Amino acid sequence: MSAQESGRDGVTRRSFLRGGLGAAGGLAAVAAAVSPLRELDTGDLTLERLLQKHYKEMTPEDKERVLERIRNEVQQRFEVRPELRDLPPLPGVEFAYALNLGRCIGCRRCVHACVRENNQSRDPEIQYIRVLELPRGSVDVERSEHHYDHLRVPSPDHYYMPVQCHQCENPPCVKVCPVEATWKEPDGVIVIDYDWCIGCRYCAAACPYFARRFNYAEPSVPKEELNPDMNYLSNRPRRKGVMEKCHFCLQRTRAGRMPACLEVCPVGARNFGNLLDPESQVAQILKTKQIFVLKQDAATLPRFFYYFDQDM
Amino acid sequence: MKTYLHFLWRCFCLSFVGDWRYYVWMFALSAVVLTGLNAWCRQLVDGLATTGMTDQVSWGLYIANFTYLVGMAAAAVMLVIPVYIYRKRELHDLVIFGELLAVAAILMCLLFVSVDLGRPDRFLHIFMRFNFPISMLSWDVVVLNGYLLLNLHICGYLIYCAYRRRPPSRTFYVPFVFVAIVWAFSIHTVTAFLYVGLGSRPFWNSAIIAPRFLASAFAAGPAFIILTLQVIRRFARYRFPDQALGILRGIVTVALTINMFLLVCEIFTEFYTGSAHMASTRYLFFGLHGHDALVPWIWTAIGLSGFAMVVLYTPLARRLGWLNAACVALIVGIWIEKGMGLIVPAFIPSPLGEMVEYTPTRNEIFVCLGIWAFGLLIYTILVRVTVPVLTGRLVLESAGREPGSDTEHGPRAHEAAAGAARN
Incomplete structure (x- = not known):
């Protein structure tokens, strides 16, 4: 010790042996500690993926290369060749949703149609839509029941409020993302680049509508249930460790179709369309009905409106 | 440059040398670090599902520890301010130990953030598409790393000068010291703003959070330093008067009082208003x-803080044991208050009124313990190599081994003489 401290770094055979044994023991201990990594699925840890650019920085050629790579990966994992596209936002279109609470019966068909359409994980279960059961006469979400389980809906004296991403005009989730992995598209939809998200979950903390879902474990979708109609910024398969959420079914809506949750609704409570087209149903509802948004005091300006009406 | 590398090499060698207590301590810490590493590897394989976090409570122990340790790092200034602004000579030689603690604490902070990421393999994205200045998290990355560099520079420079036995040039470190003072406040303020800026979480959406963070940090940090300094005095043979601890005790007392006052303000506002915003506070x-x-x-946290306050305000506090x-x-109380008490309840109930509670898993706790052990390991090594340098037992030979060339550092020279005699 004194030899060391006074600076004479002499190496004797004994200290050399001791050091060597110590180093070997230490290395063995470290190797044992990191041994779980042998089971690590390195499927999405390829160099190509690590070097992939941010969506907004990709050239058309980059994009085509990435899309082709994802098609191959999906084919390998699910044995289905997907129809993967990167649909651009339609000019002159801003999407909006209007939901008639007077009609909703709380059947949750929208929840399950969404899961199938958007390739959400079945185990662990990820759902973009949460249906709240509220006692009549209250809009206080704290009095809501999330896990109601009746044989028949609607239950008497209750009404139902489905909540999904509100695609806010002033989105707090986009503001907080440290790496710009989530942003607002020109058609008003908030999207996530699943290949850019670092999984810090700051956006989930910032969302006032509990819209964001995180892949805490590797998502699992049965091969036979995979929806092969895919879009880069919406329903392509995700991996563990990234955020996802409702995106108004961009793979459908940017191709002129309606969202899956709307198509499946048995009572016609859901309305979707282009806010900028005065003739669209959604624009008409906003003009003629008494609409409200959830948590107006959060001032996030949702594109998801609620109204009570037995007729429409 | 060669001298510097040789200095680092000697420090490296020295970190493997010590008496049996040192070896037991270092082996124990290494074992805990490796257990934590093992738990983190498991988390990498199975995802964050190995933690107790959910979509409802999306931040847990990792972020709680991170927040606490940012405060610990910031608290180093509570040693710096008395010395450089109020010219308290008694603390002069102890400042370095505070700054080294800041270095270790920041390293732990960075580790806690890293293990919280779902995709740590993508952390480079932060350099490629940095959402600055919009995202508060990007501010945090800047201020934390800046603070780390500042402290590394200040400590490294002072220690290296002591090694070469030349008086440090004031222009090379005093400006940095003053920048670091302001910077220390900034790291904890920015960390508070991470939470305060979220309108969706009424529990955090309060202007008092940043002052409360600082007050609790300036109580817990110096309290930790009081304990650490005594350990250093006992085991690293580094002498300093009890008076230095007295100054720190005063700081702890004032900071703890302010913290309790702010807590009362917060509780009153929440409960007396009685609005829907108090759900999380009521839950807590x-x-x-x-x-x-x-x-x-x-x-428990409030009880512990109350006990600490009673002791600190009575003559009992003059006795080291008390x-x-x-x-x-106080350290434990504030850890609970800031971790379990400030991060977790903001998520309960969820924005849609759902009650989902959070319990950390064993794997998650192992990762946390591993990071704490890593921090202590780093701090032990830093202190281990710093003490012989400051006391003149480890110096550059060509610079001469005769102590007493600078009269300014009285105790240091004295210790150097004692050290030389022992060796």
């Missing part, structure tokens, strides 16, 4: 809708 203190996992925690007990109580 009394439980809500039959869920009360955090209630015992927060009352002072140490108060410090331990």
Whole structure:
């Protein structure tokens, strides 16, 4: 010790042996500690993926290369060749949703149609839509029941409020993302680049509508249930460790179709369309009905409106 | 340059040398670090599902520890300010130990953030598409790393000068010291702003959070330093008068009082207003809708802080034993208050009124313990190599081994002479 401290770094055979044994023991201990990594699925840890650019920085050629790579990966994992596209936002279109609470019966068909359409994980279960059961006469979400389980809906004296991403005009989730992995598209939809998200979950903390879902474990979708109609910024398969959420079914809506949750609704409570087209149903509802948004005091300006009406 | 590398090499060698207590301590810490590493590898394989976090409570122990340790790092200034602004000579030689603690604490902070990421393999994205200045998290990355560099520079420079036995040039470190003072406040303020800026979480959306963070940090940090300094005095043979601990005790007392006052302000506002915004506060203190996992925690924290305050305000605190007990109580109390008490309840109930509670898993706790052990390991090594340099037992030979060339550092020269005699 004194030899060391006074600076004479002499190496004797004994200290050399001791050091060597110590180093070997230490290395063995470290190797044992990191041994779980042998089971690590390195499927999405390829160099190509690590070097992939941010969506907004990709050239058309980059994009085509990435899309082709994802098609191959999906084919390998699910044995289905997907129809993967990167649909651009339609000019002159801003999407909006209007939901008639007077009609909703709380059947949750929208929840399950969404899961199938958007390739959400079945185990662990990820759902973009949460249906709240509220006692009549209250809009206080704290009095809501999330896990109601009746044989028949609607239950008497209750009404139902489905909540999904509100695609806010002033989105707090986009503001907080440290790496710009989530942003607002020109058609008003908030999207996530699943290949850019670092999984810090700051956006989930910032969302006032509990819209964001995180892949805490590797998502699992049965091969036979995979929806092969895919879009880069919406329903392509995700991996563990990234955020996802409702995106108004961009793979459908940017191709002129309606969202899956709307198509499946048995009572016609859901309305979707282009806010900028005065003739669209959604624009008409906003003009003629008494609409409200959830948590107006959060001032996030949702594109998801609620109204009570037995007729429409 | 060659001298510098040789200095680092000697420090490296020295970190493997010590008496049997040193070896036991280092082996124990290494074992805990490796257990934590093992738990983190498991988390990498199975995802964050190995933690107790959910979509409802999306931040847990990792972020809680991160927040606490940012405060610990910031608290180093509570040693710097008395010395460089109020010219308290007694603390002069101890500043370095505070700054080294800041270095270790920041390293732990960075590790806690890293293990919280779902995709740590993508952390480079932060350099490629940095959402600065919009995202508060990007501010945090800047201020934390800046603070780390500042402290590394200040300590490294002073220690290296002591090694070469030349007086440090003031222009090379005093400006940095003053920048670091402001910077220390900034790291904890920015960390508070991470939470305060979220309108969706009424529990955090309060302007008092940043001052409360600073007050609790300036109580817990110096309390930790009081304990650490005594350990250093006992085991690293580094002498300093009890008076230095007295100054720190005063700081702890004032900071703790301010912290308790702010806590009372917060509680009054929340409960007397009685608006819907108080759901999380009610959950924390009394439980809500039959869920009360955090209630015992927060009352323990308040009890511990209360005990510390009683001790600190009575003559008991002049006795080291009682002072140490108060410090331990306060460190634990504030850890609970800031971790379980400030991060977790903001998520309960969820924005849609759902009650989902949070319990950390064993794997998650192992990762946390591993990071704490890593921090202590780093700090032990830093102190281990710093003490011989400051006391003149480890110096550059060509610079001469005769102590007493600078009269300014009286105790240091004295210690150097004693060290030389021992060797």
